[in-house]
Amino acid sequence: MTRFNELLKHAVLLFGALIVIVPFYxxxxxxxxxxxxxxxxxxxxxxxxxxxxxxxxxxxxxxxxxxxxxxxxxxxxxxxxxxxxxxxxxxxxxxxxxxxxxxxxxxxxxAPLLCYLLNGVIVTLSIFVIQVVVALPAAYALSKLRFWGREAVFGMVLFCLLIPVHAIALPIYVGLAKLGLINTYAALVVPWTISVFGIFLMRQFFMTVPDDLVDAARMDGMGELAIVWRVMLPTAVPALMAFAIFSVVAHWNDYFWPRMVVTGDRSLFTPPLGLREFKADIDGSLYGPMMATATVIVTPLIAAFLLAQRKFIEGITLSGMK
Amino acid sequence: MVAVDMPPQTRRRAARSPQTMAWLLSAPALALMLLILLVPMLSALVLSFTDYSLGATELNWVGLDNYEKLFTRSSYEKMLWATLTYVLVVVPMSVGLGLGAALLINSLGRGREIYKTIYFLPVMATLLAMAIVWELMLHPTIGMVNRTLEMGCGTWIESLWPWLADGCANGMPIWLGDKDYALWVVCFIGIWQGFGFNMVLYLAGLTGIPRDLYNAAEMDGARSAWERFRLVTWPALGPTTVFVVTITCIRAFQVFDTVEALFPRGGGPSKSAYMMMFAIYEKGIKQNLIGVGAAITMLFLLFVMIITVIQRRLTERKVHYS
Amino acid sequence: MAEVKITDLRKSFGDTQILKGIELKVADGEFVSLVGPSGCGKSTLLRIIAGLEQESAGSISIGTEPVSGIRAADRNLSMVFQSYALYPHLTVAENIAVPLRMRQMTRWQRLPLAGGLMPGAKRREQEIAAAVAQAAETLEIGALLDRKPGELSGGQRQRVALGRALVRAPAAFLLDEPLSNLDAKLRVHTRTEIAELHRELGATFIYVTHDQVEAMTMSDRIAVMMGGEILQCAPPQKVYADPDDLRVAEFIGSPKINVLPAEADAMGRLSVLGRDLPIAVRPGRQTLQIGLRPETLHLARGDAKIVGRVVHLEHLGSELFAQVAVEGLQGRLVLRAAPAQAAALQIGSEAGLDFDPASALVFDAAGMRVREILTAPAKSLAQAV
Known part of the structure; x- marks a missing residue:
């Protein structure tokens, strides 16, 4: 009976797995x-x-x-x-x-696929680096420093956590257009430089770091900025790894935002845009190359995922921790 | 330079007060939050009452005209209808399948990891690329789906499945070109892509349930798997469910990549898959009707806020067991 | 209520034997503690009795019925878990009601909302509510009935767990370290309460603990377990005063029993640290060990059997423990003295210790108790030869 049950479960799961995997095949x-x-x-x-x-x-x-x-x-x-x-x-x-x-x-x-891939790397990496540079000091201040207005700042973080950037894409687009930034790398990167979720996550992580560590660093004569980069950053590496995966996966795969702010200028295309352009161009006989492009775009993350599954699942489901 | 010889008093003055330091550390994050999240949100509100368009020299107040259009014109009615259908189909299905898969996988003796990996693949893959692959698979003549279905023609399956018999006699569906199917295909891809994420969150929730609770349930006379599920598993997964439903809802509202890739002309056959995000893109950017786009943005934000507020209520009400 | 009988019970995980042939009979209405260090298999034994784990061999019967192969839910036992295992989403009253609802109501009657319309559901609900109220009254948690477990203190949760167990009348109660998550003061209080509860209910209790004080103070009998075996099962005073095994003697009693190496000569006469004792065992040269409880040692009036130096004193108010270092002994001897004797015990001073040879517990080299003791004075014995 239990054997039969187990077999039945495997049958159901295998059927599901088949449907999931068929498109990749x-x-x-x-x-x-x-x-x-x-x-x-x-x-x-x-x-x-x-x-x-x-x-x-x-x-x-x-x-x-x-x-x-x-x-x-x-x-x-x-x-x-x-x-x-x-x-x-x-x-x-x-x-x-x-x-x-x-x-x-x-x-x-x-199509200049290599260029697209390079753009993808540049954009995702710059987004992640800037997010960390902005979020880490703020998270440190919110978790380890007592200052007038801290509650208000944190309240603002909690409120901003509610706003999906995709939702306010249009006004951001208008702003960028006014600044003449449409069709630039900046347009691809700037809206994502602030990761409220990153601040929140890092703050939660820093709350678990003992205050003694910070005090010890101050006794050793470090300034606050030095503490952020030389004490807090190293302790936060595991959380940052997870956040990095979260951020990189989201922005490598993002199609909506590049579609909004890059129009026509192929040298700025990110991989999904490039694939979309390819699809629009084809005359019906180039399904092979199009699928090759899709494979090239999908492979890096899938390969990384297969190599470090645990880390990836941790990173992607990170948002589940709040 | 002079620092070495500075008298102690000057040095002390040079060190900034902790107050200022804390504000300096959070300043970049605060500024970006303001500029990228809050200001655009407010400007969307303002713009939604205007007829603004990029490049226009003047801007007129039109009051509630834009909103009135949203609720009176049939294309927007279709947009709301399509978006709500999508959300109401994708959310329960992908949450339910995620939970089901998690329960099945969790109860397995061996093979857990492999299913987990496979089901998570679509979450990692670039959605746009996969949407294009699905489009190819659903191609009316050369697509794998119809080819597979045609194999069933003339067999006993046909007599059991009237739908298939009809397809065999009158031609298989053209899926994305048919307004009766287009929206459901988009829903299907959404579910296909998203349920692995929910599964992983549920698996994490399941490992958090103390084994003793199941033992206690057994001692208390809960004999069937269903009784144990009702008494222990489902209540323990409550917080996970609230979170999973919220995030799936917000993501479902944001659906864009699939519809943009599958229906380049916009919205699918008879606008049956005309989603809000696509409408914002089409109106605001392609047609430069920023005012209308902003009104849709506000409506969108309203939905997201409502969902999040409900989530926070539910989460706060929950008393945690430590 | 029923007796619980365990015959040659074995359990192994792979190659590791957790339980090696347990024999235990718990009489109807008896309170038996399973006590032992962690990893001795006591919790596994309890879980097998409960039916939460499968035995590898052997049998268990509850009442007259063998229960092998019967699932836990059908064994009619109640269990209190170390973690309490309360359902976090249910109120205290609902938690206590669960065993009754599960057993006395049909699946249809239990349905939310619609269940209330099923025939007989209302009456059942009222009966259950009455039973819950009574259990709550017994445990004095009536005021907490509407709270959720998350809002309760550790002690209150513990009571709720007890309430859930005693709301119905099971064949036996199984308690798995129920006090180990409480603070010291509450633990002392609660253990009295549980013992009294047992007397009141007259039910069979099987109680697992690693704390020998708990076992001593509450039980009718203690089963001391080590390495997957029951070394001795007897009433507390017997386990203390008349242990079968050195390991039992060392585990029970605080401070720990003093163990001294002893020699028996060809005639079986014993000597400790070179001093002859007026007792003898069966003739034959052998190495032995004698155990002396701290209270059997006293300061010598004249000729001391053991001489050492006081190295540490513990004043407990009503009594005084002195640790004495003796040359040729690895550990220190612990002596219980009356506070009045404090003057005679100064740290660093020399102390002569004496004991009544009849109170010495003699063990062989393997740690088994040697019960055949001849108490004839050594001298007369020597003269006789």
Whole structure:
């Protein structure tokens, strides 16, 4: 009976797991297959990897007049159209690629995916660093210093905790537009520099740090700022790690905000924007490269998650701790 | 330089008072909170009574016109309807599935970690990318979903499942292109993406329940799993549930990535999936109707505030057992 | 109410044996304590009796019925947990009512709201409310009935846990260290109350504790457990005065019993620290140990059997404990003296100790009690030979 129960539970959970994982399977699978295989729904997971012709490569290398002139010596006694045909055959032969290679190379060549990835890294990292630089001293003051107005400041933190930044995106957008900051890195970063949740979290963490530690540092002659960076920061590393994961995951995956403030300027695109642009551009035959792009964008976080699951789950569910 | 020779008295004066120091430490955070959260919130309120648009030279007070539009025009009615449907479907489903998965996984002897990892994958993945993958899977002709369904045609399943029989005879649904399905597909993706997060929070809640309570329940005569759930598990998960419902609600209200990716023209077939966040983006940014966008923003904030206030009430009422 | 009989009970987790063949019979209405250091298996034994854990071998019967394979809910036992295990979301009254509601009401009657409409539900509710009120009165927690456990002090929670156990009349009460989370003063008070409660109810109590004072003061019999075995099960005074095993003698009694190495010569005559004692065991050379309770030692009037130096004094008001370091002994001897003798005991001064040889508890090298003692004076014995 208990055995049967256990089996039943596994059956239910496996069914759920299947539905959860199918899109990931599909994404990677499509990123490996040729357009024909995608079109006809054949080829299993990885496709047959039979050579296919890269039409864009052919398009780029189509022989022109001068090519025909220089090649004429190789095909003596043939008229131009024949030479052209021969050359085209050669080009087509050279443009044979494996579908997987084709998909991933086009992901990077059709759009500046590398640049998008780099933007993603720059934006997420700057957001996290600024959040910490702003939040840590405030959290320290709120937890370890007694000052007039502390309750009011903390009350403000609690109130601001209620406001989702997404909700007030429009007025922030208007403000940035007035400052002429639309289509700049600043626009991508500035609205997220203040993490009220980060302040709250760090304050809760610092409350558990004994006051004696701070007093000992003062006895050693440290100033308040030195205490924040040289005493409190090291003690807060575990909490900061979790917060880092929370923040990085949120902003790497964010699509809404970049969509709001970056219009058209591809050099500022973050990975999700790049993928969206790719989707808007495709003519129907480029599902493979699009899925390759999606795979490239999704992989870094998924890989990190699989390597350090516990930390990630801790970080993402952090907001559950308040 | 001179610091070495400074008389003690001057040095003492140079050291800032703890009061000033505390304010200095929290100043950046305070300033950013004010500029990025509070000022935009107030300006949204102000803008919602105007016909402001970017680049316009003048700004007119229009009173409650914008709000009146929200409650009278059919497109906004559709927006409210779609958003509320989405929230009312996604929240109970993803909370329920999260709880169910957590209970099942928690009761397993082995294999807990693997299910936990799989169910958490969608939380980590870039939602926009996954929405595009789902779109591909739901493609009417080459999508995996319809292909799988078609495999059931002509088998015994068809006789058991009239819906499938209908699909086989008259063509499978075109999902995202069909106004009867579009919103439900968006809901499904929301649930698919979010329930793993709830599951993890519930799992954390479950580990916090003292084993003795289950023993006591057994001694008190609670014989069935359901009785133990009613007597111990469900009440102990109360605080987790309040939190999970709140955060899922707020996230559900913010749905944007899926609808923007799936329905680039906006709102899906007959605006059946026209969500609030998308409306803010469309009105405020694409069409430069800041006033209307601001009014939707205010409505949105109102919803979020109501939910949070309810949550705080419930949390405060809860007496914790130490 | 019923007797509880345990026969050759064994429990192992993997290769570790937690319980190694427990034999115990608790009579109807008896109060038996299971006492021992942590990890001795006493809590496991209680949980197996309760049915919360499965035995590996052996049998248990409650009343006349063997209960192996019967789940805890069906064994008709009540248990008080160390953590009290009160349902945090229920009020005190609701907590106490749970065992009755679960057992006496049908699933339909228990439904919130609709349950009240089921036939018989109202009457049941009233009966239960009356039972709860009575239990609350017994424990003097009537004023707390509407509070939640989170609003109660430790002592109050403990009473609620007791109330939940005694609201129905089970075959036996099982108590798992119920006092260990209380402060010292409250613990003393509550232990009297529990003992009185037991007398009043006349029910079978099985009480687990690591505190020998609790066991001594409350029980009809004490079962001293160590290493998964019951070393001795007897009334408190017998366990104290007549232990079967050196480990029992050392565990029971505070301050701890003094243990001195002793030698028996070929004739079985005993000597301690080179001094002959007027007692003998069965003939044959062997190493022994003798145990002397602090109260059996006294200051010697004339010839002292043991001579040492006072190193520490503990005045407790009604009595005085002196720690005496003796050359050739690793530990210190503890002597109980009357406060009047304080003058004779100065730290650093020499003290001659004497004891009545008849009060010495003799153990063999393995720690087993040697009961065959010949009390003939050593001299006459020697002369006889």
């Amino acid at each position: 599909q994404m990677v699978s499509y990123s490996l297959k040729s357009p024909a295989e995608i079109e006809r729904g054949i080829g299993g997971f990885a496709g047959s990897q039979a050579l296919m012709t890269d039409e864009q490569c052919v398009g780029r290398n189509t022989p022109d007049r001068s090519d025909v002139e220089t090649a004429r010596t190789r095909f003596p006694g043939q008229d131009d159209s024949h030479v052209l045909g021969q050359l085209l055959e050669e080009v087509r032969a050279e443009c044979q690629v494996r579908p997987a290679v084709f998909n991933y190379t086009s992901a990077f060549s059709e």
